Amino acid sequence: MEATATEKRQALRRMLKGPGFHLAPSCNDGLSARLVEWTGFPLVHISGSAQHRAMGFADAGLLTLTEMIERARNVVEAVQLPIVSDAETGYGNAVNVVRAVREFERSGVAGIHIEDQMTPKRAGHEGFEIGLISKEEMVTKIKAAVDTRRDESLVIIARSEARDSLPERLERMQASCEAGADAVWVSARSVDEIKAYAQNINKPLVGVPPRQLVTIYQYGDLGVHVGVLPNILQIAGLHGMRQVLEELKKSGTEARYFKETPGIDETRKWYSELGNKELKELEAKFRA
Numbered sequence: 001m002e003a004t005a006t007e008k009r010q011a012l013r014r015m016l017k018g019p020g021f022h023l024a025p026s027c028n029d030g031l032s033a034r035l036v037e038w039t040g041f042p043l044v045h046i047s048g049s050a051q052h053r054a055m056g057f058a059d060a061g062l063l064t065l066t067e068m069i070e071r072a073r074n075v076v077e078a079v080q081l082p083i084v085s086d087a088e089t090g091y092g093n094a095v096n097v098v099r100a101v102r103e104f105e106r107s108g109v110a111g112i113h114i115e116d117q118m119t120p121k122r123a124g125h126e127g128f129e130i131g132l133i134s135k136e137e138m139v140t141k142i143k144a145a146v147d148t149r150r151d152e153s154l155v156i157i158a159r160s161e162a163r164d165s166l167p168e169r170l171e172r173m174q175a176s177c178e179a180g181a182d183a184v185w186v187s188a189r190s191v192d193e194i195k196a197y198a199q200n201i202n203k204p205l206v207g208v209p210p211r212q213l214v215t216i217y218q219y220g221d222l223g224v225h226v227g228v229l230p231n232i233l234q235i236a237g238l239h240g241m242r243q244v245l246e247e248l249k250k251s252g253t254e255a256r257y258f259k260e261t262p263g264i265d266e267t268r269k270w271y272s273e274l275g276n277k278e279l280k281e282l283e284a285k286f287r288a
Contacts, residue, residue: 021220061120
């Protein structure tokens with residue numbers, strides 16, 4: 001029996017409020033989401049950055065709300081796992097946030113994160129200059145998001161990109177929590193900053209583990225509840241495609257790649273059988 005959107009949202013809330021640390025690999029489509037589910041992860045993330053890359057764009061706020069919602073629906077319908085989606089800046093001001101929340105909620109995602117960059121946003125971690133809206137406008141956006149959701153189990157996650165000031169980031173996130181945010185995104189660049197979030201924010205924490213500083217599970221030990229892993233599946237998949245393309249160009253056949261890549265036969269079998277069980281069950285149920 002398929003889980004409802006509310007049931008998936010409640011599952012996400014249990015992960016955020018309960019003990020333990022949970023990993024959410026980022027997926028671009030239903031196929032990669034199925035892979036995450038098959039390998040035993042508890043939830044899925046949809047990265048705005050990865051969605052931009054999947055369409056051949058820089059991560060520069062070029063995708064529309066409609067495009068992100070279409071991807072979200074595809075991922076949601078593919079798996080029984082809770083989905084947390086990047087909602088960028090809410091796609092504009094507080095009025096735009098109202099529409100964005102309505103659409104994301106209809107898509108069936110379990111949670112969304114909204115950040116305090118100006119629209120269109122830029123990837124500050126890639127060296128681009130970013131602009132921030134005021135703390136007051138961010139609070140208004142969070143209030144709009146919380147007020148708009150019809151299902152109170154939909155998780156609203158606040159995120160600040162005030163890169164040059166930890167106190168400002170914490171102040172903005174504390175104000176967002178007072179406005180009704182259910183969780184906070186950890187924008188930290190050191191172990192001490194991660195600890196500062198855990199000590200100063202009285203809400204569940206979500207973020208990207210800084211693997212150059214800590215292991216994924218050490219990140220959880222520092223007080224973070226959900227670790228998001230953007231882009232790793234996309235990069236790993238691209239590398240595999242590049243390898244098989246180079247083998248094709250070199251030898252005129254992909255046989256060596258499929259013969260010498262460890263574990264690929266199991267993945268190939270899973271791929272070839274994908275969806276067949278559900279198809280057979282439906283055909284048997286509705287056979288004339």
